[in-house]
Amino acid sequence: MISADDLRKEYGDFVAVEGSSFTVDDGDVFGIVGPNGAGKTTTLKMLAGLLDPTSGTAQVAGYDTAETEMRNDLGFLPEESPLYEEMTALSYLSFFADLYDVPGAVAEERIHETLDKLDLEHRERQIGDMSKGMKRKVAITRSLVNDPDVLIYDEPASGLDPLTTNYIIEFTEQLAKEGKTIVFSAHNLFHVESICDRVAIMADGEIIARGDLAELQDAHGETTYHVYTTVEVSDSVRENGQYRRIVESMDAVDETRTLAEEAGGDVIDIRTEESSLEEVFLNVAESRSHSEG
Numbered sequence: 558m559i560s561a562d563d564l565r566k567e568y569g570d571f572v573a574v575e576g577s578s579f580t581v582d583d584g585d586v587f588g589i590v591g592p593n594g595a596g597k598t599t600t601l602k603m604l605a606g607l608l609d610p611t612s613g614t615a616q617v618a619g620y621d622t623a624e625t626e627m628r629n630d631l632g633f634l635p636e637e638s639p640l641y642e643e644m645t646a647l648s649y650l651s652f653f654a655d656l657y658d659v660p661g662a663v664a665e666e667r668i669h670e671t672l673d674k675l676d677l678e679h680r681e682r683q684i685g686d687m688s689k690g691m692k693r694k695v696a697i698t699r700s701l702v703n704d705p706d707v708l709i710y711d712e713p714a715s716g717l718d719p720l721t722t723n724y725i726i727e728f729t730e731q732l733a734k735e736g737k738t739i740v741f742s743a744h745n746l747f748h749v750e751s752i753c754d755r756v757a758i759m760a761d762g763e764i765i766a767r768g769d770l771a772e773l774q775d776a777h778g779e780t781t782y783h784v785y786t787t788v789e790v791s792d793s794v795r796e797n798g799q800y801r802r803i804v805e806s807m808d809a810v811d812e813t814r815t816l817a818e819e820a821g822g823d824v825i826d827i828r829t830e831e832s833s834l835e836e837v838f839l840n841v842a843e844s845r846s847h848s849e850g
């Protein structure tokens with residue numbers, strides 16, 4: 558379990574994170590999204606014990622983040638992976654496993670198993686000669702050498718091609734299925750939507766909306782109804798021999814039925830569509846900028 562209680566970080570006069578509070582249950586995936594400079598990395602670094610909060614507290618895996626023992630149960634993936642370019646992937650990963658006192662044979666098996674799952678070849682290649690995607694896979698493997706219960710990933714797939722990105726997102730989802738508790742930040746809302754149990758939307762250092770997707774959709778999204786009819790009604794579009802009218806309320810669905818019947822036809826189907834996380838995000842951002850005048 559992870560809990561953040563009123564976390565705040567100031568840099569001089571500037572408040573980078575303000576009053577951040579949330580909890581993440583064991584085995585859940587929690588996504589933090591927001592524009593550049595929103596305070597995502599600062600929040601994650603405070604959770605990982607790499608940055609002292611100006612005020613507020615956080616607990617990760619049963620430890621206060623100020624306790625160094627916490628790091629044995631934590632895997633942190635920074636936005637930019639600081640890898641030792643002249644080491645090979647295997648020697649680098651063994652070196653980190655050693656720092657965590659993982660016995661040699663266990664470490665070797667764990668490292669190869671993770672690299673197998675991530676489909677990383679050329680493990681004896683120097684890290685400096687690896688592609689960006691390969692380096693990211695090495696960094697992810699590094700975050701797992703101590704078999705931690707909690708993973709904190711800052712933009713795990715940033716700057717990678719779509720195929721590698723999918724690979725890494727699916728791998729992260731698999732880690733959650735294996736029981737890891739994961740907090741990660743991302744710009745790509747589709748990824749967050751596809752694997753997160755709960756989401757926090759940050760802007761200017763504050764969490765401005767949070768919840769599971771259904772809660773966010775209820776609070777900030779819209780439901781649209783796609784009404785399919787046998788005859789043309791106003792604002793409908795012809796599609797595969799039938800007509801589709803998109804409306805935003807049940808009253809408008811009833812009105813469509815009346816219009817169709819008046820024209821001698823009927824309603825064949827009604828489908829509902831909920832806002833995507835991206836639409837929710839844009840609605841939240843827009844209402845915030847309006848309220849700020």
Ligand SMILES: Nc1ncnc2c1ncn2[C@@H]1O[C@H](COP(=O)(O)OP(=O)(O)OP(=O)(O)O)[C@@H](O)[C@H]1O
Binds near residue numbers: 571592593594596
């Ligand atoms: N060491 C620092 N000194 C002063 N300001 C800082 C420092 N580190 C971060 N900031 C500022 O704090 C704010 C939040 O930064 P942070 O890196 O947490 O944002 P982010 O949401 O992760 O952004 P991005 O999506 O671009 O990675 C930014 O305005 C940043 O310039």
